[in-house]
Amino acid sequence: MADPSTTRKDIRQAVIKKLYSPRYPIVGATTSTASDTSSVVDSILAPSGQVEDYNSVFIYIAELVTGGPAIGEVARVTDTDFSGSTSKLTIAPAFTDEVQTGTDYEIHYVFHPTEIHDRINELLENMRGWVFIPLSGLLSDGNFNSGITITDNWTASGTTQAINTTAAYILFGDGSMGITAGAVTTYSYQRVYVAEDTPL
Numbered sequence: 001m002a003d004p005s006t007t008r009k010d011i012r013q014a015v016i017k018k019l020y021s022p023r024y025p026i027v028g029a030t031t032s033t034a035s036d037t038s039s040v041v042d043s044i045l046a047p048s049g050q051v052e053d054y055n056s057v058f059i060y061i062a063e064l065v066t067g068g069p070a071i072g073e074v075a076r077v078t079d080t081d082f083s084g085s086t087s088k089l090t091i092a093p094a095f096t097d098e099v100q101t102g103t104d105y106e107i108h109y110v111f112h113p114t115e116i117h118d119r120i121n122e123l124l125e126n127m128r129g130w131v132f133i134p135l136s137g138l139l140s141d142g143n144f145n146s147g148i149t150i151t152d153n154w155t156a157s158g159t160t161q162a163i164n165t166t167a168a169y170i171l172f173g174d175g176s177m178g179i180t181a182g183a184v185t186t187y188s189y190q191r192v193y194v195a196e197d198t199p200l
Helices: 008-019 113-126
Strands: 027-029 039-041 058-061 074-081 088-092 104-108 155-157 160-164 176-180 187-189
Touching: 008 027, 008 104, 008 113, 104 113
Parallel strands: none
Antiparallel strands: 027 104, 039 088, 058 074, 058 104, 074 088, 155 187, 160 176
């Protein structure tokens, strides 16, 4: 099974796109390197709204670009400049470095990004999924170690059984049960008796 590919950034941006819709932009990338640590420059800002649209919003740095601020730095917009071809937001407090060209950033119009992260954490903590843990400790040779003789502990019915050591067929332990299908119902089993007070 492939590892999950959805990142916290993906989740956060999906959340704020729904939360702040139809505001625009919500996620952007800077088009010029800022001249100081107290501004963000992006040409898409000016055509999208009025100067007052960005007053007091939070800017969240979502990508680390060489020479720029760290991921997760947050500042609030204190002024806006759309004069000429400039689309610049002045922020406070200042970032640790100038925001570089092509830096992914997010505009949080109402809530501080920490509030978004807190809600994401709550959801992740409350998620439940099935986790199958083999009770190999209760079975003789439950790990199917290649050093054992499988016929000593496992009973075959209508089949030929063997230890399979092919990685693609192993979920836990050193091997897996390999059986050859026969003309009748085929299976392999081992009985184990578990008392009510047995810790699992």
